Amino acid sequence: MDYHSPYFFGYVIGFTHLLGMVAALHAVLTVRTAQGAIAWAMPLLFIPYLALIPYLVFGARSFNAYIKARRQANQEMHVAMANLNWRPWVEEALAARESDSYKALRAMPKLGRMPCLANNQVKLLINGRATFDAIFAAIDKARQAVLVQFFIIHDDIIGRELQQLLLRKAGEGVQIFVLYDRIGSHALPASYVKELRDGGVQVKAFATRGGWFNRFQVNFRNHRKIVVADGEVGFIGGHNVGDEYLGGNPRLSPWRDTHVQINGPAVACLQESFAEDWYWATRELSPLILQDTYPDNGVLCQLLASGPADPQETCSLFFVEAIHSAVHRVWITTPYFIPDEAVFAALRLAVMRGVDVRVLIPARPDHRVVYAASSLFAFEAVRAGVRMFRYQPGFLHQKVVLVDDEVSAIGSANLDNRSFRLNFEITLLTVDRAFADQVEAMLQEDFSHSREITAEDSRDTHRLQQLGMRIARLISPVL
Template sequence: MPDLHSIPYLVGAGIVLLHVIGILHVIHAIMTVRTSQGTIAWMVSLIAAPWIAVPIYWVAGRSRFSGYVRARRSDDAELLKLSDDMHRRLREYEIKPDDAFGRAAQFLGGLPFTRGNELTLLIDGEETFESIFKAIHAAEKYLLVNFFIVKNDRIGTRFKDALIARAKAGVQVYFLFDEIGSHRLSRSYLNEMKEAGIHCSHFGANRHWWSRLQINFRNHRKIVVADGKEGFIGGLNVGDEYLGRDQRFGAWRDTHLKLKGPSVQAIQLVFIEDWNWATDEVPDLEWTGQEHTADQVAAIIPTGPADPADSWQLVVAEAANSAQERLWIASPYFVPDGGVLTALQAAAIRGADVRILIPEKADHLLVWLSAFTYYEQTIPFGVKLYRFKKGFLHQKVILVDNKLACVSTANLDNRSFRLNFEISGLTPDPVFVGEVAEMLENDFGNSEPVKVSDFTARAFWFRLACRVARLMAPVQ
């Protein structure tokens, strides 16, 4: 037991040691954090209060998922061969985009635009789940399933039972979920699936203990692939609220995308990279693309913290930079960073019809409050903000002029820009673009335009709460 006289010295030594550890973390932040604002914030907190900031830094401080990067670029011959073979087989369907935005999106996603696809716009939960369940029931060889949120409620039980039925019929089912988004998913739910022969894994299953501390990185993708023939991506997770059954939100406005054709092989590759990261396994799948008479052009754009740059942030900024006539974006969260905000302002200034559709209701309070602080930085520049009134808006859709439409899992916030693994479907097909334009016209008809005074006229404490919430945007 230490002498009482030595306790102050031990306390002092402990404080010095903590500050040394904080300074070492500052060096790491300087070398790895992507934004100067984030670096400065971490520097101040790590030096001033290392006993609080160091543990938080381990959980939320890194902006790149290094382990995933190493796995994806490793000497895994099987995975690399699959990627090379897929690109080779898609070459006969490949289309070179004729616009700057398409070329930029293809470069950032690393996957080509292909012809020979059939695209179906799925509006809201009933239509989406009806189509997904139809594909599940028709699967004969395998099903690839990845969701951010899966709940053990009515639709979640139906979903589980559908997968179990196909597994018992001899279909290979691979079920991947995010352990943070699906943290309430019960062990009994997963055990039922495993007992039926379903391959189940959460996204962080293969991480070392220090990587598991990085809960800030989340797999936000929503993917279903049936036999390599049909693929689904978009905004809907598996839960009753996505069907409008939650009394807090009422009607739930969302958008999903069904694809057939060569683009499905690109979706498979995205799933396989995630599955390989989680399990060290590469399932045997069908990699021959099937051309469809609809012959629609599409590209799959995966983005995430394993990319060398902030790919989704660059996609959105380039969409704004290339828009000449209109840029319509629907997103449940509107917390743009400086680059995206400047691009939106510039697009509106040069005369493009820039509209941002966001929800009236809040599902995550901090991001909802943060959005108010952008009124003064968007509306005076000509950006039109709309609040959706008919239930909760959760869709992630972008429309650029009459040229390109995008249905995505990604939002307009820092988490999607830098921290989440996302997937988007992009197409220049005029028929599909027209369908998206008509859909968004209806959504704007169920919305009200926002005025700057809707924020500035609010009570001081509300405005203060909004400003404080915005300061926490990097970790919301």
């Protein structure tokens, strides 16, 4: 065959377009959302030379096959857990108290797979130093088992500090279980993991499927951040393990984030979430430890574990329900503001009801394409009456929702399609006036260091920047 013949190049071009048509049809049939299907199908049809390889790496996955495997693993895990007979005891002994604020979230009992439980003690941990000091102190006191799960673990100062603490506790006979996401922690060297294993720590990477090719799989990531010590104290929030979370990255410093410490029956739900992910990764159960007694009063809490294997879009529906329940206020902080149509419609309707709707986002980008798409959505939200703010001192990474006077939610979920449909997330919903007052004071401080986005900001944006924002929005469903 004459590879220099124009006919050969014509065959190649024709075959490439044929492959693009097949891939576009595959995207239409398999991608979970209409927006995502369009985002893939259009470039596959018109510019397959640029879109085919990204689609084969990032998009061409059998979601149905994955979801079936994940659900099967979850079912096996729950059958094994049923023999431990722990969850019925918790539900019967500590039924949630009556709460008008919780009743306003009418879908939550069915939306969340975990029970709403009273008698919890919660502590707000603002920024990295307070968070890691509390986590390390809890691990240091552990005598039975420690569960550690993060999306990102770096081999840096704070990462090695965690590593050495876990090795020391393993040497004392404490069971240590570490789960990290393979993509989120792609830079974690094998030597870091080997040292943990050699020291008696059980450590595993979360991956949707095995093999070298999976290193390029960006969908279905485990974005949860969980630490549990002895089944007594748990932690949840936005921090990963890395020096940047303590201000170590000058470009993004000071890093603004929030975590929560939990004591009480809700810690059992944190253990359940970890056990589910650990079982998927290892086909073994991590330990479940229950305390003998709990305080007679405390905060009403519900853990909301969401992910792509859910029968419904749990994370997106939570935001919709929380916004719809608001009577006079809903404040949201998120590093990535890329709402889907349902969430954006809920925000607009809340404004029309007279609700004080505020959204706080970063002034500095950590991902420029996401930042561009987020900026366009922010301008559209401002035109709809939503008050949008940009946090000025450093990068804002916290994920917080405050509704009216009692309801708050803090966890790992961002306000974007990846958290709504592609990532495993976990959020702590609290119903308590005193704790909500603390969250309000924290957010008021954040707003005081922020600049409100105005309609003039949109008009003053250069046309090339506007074009970039619109292109970024086109691919926002797959960001």
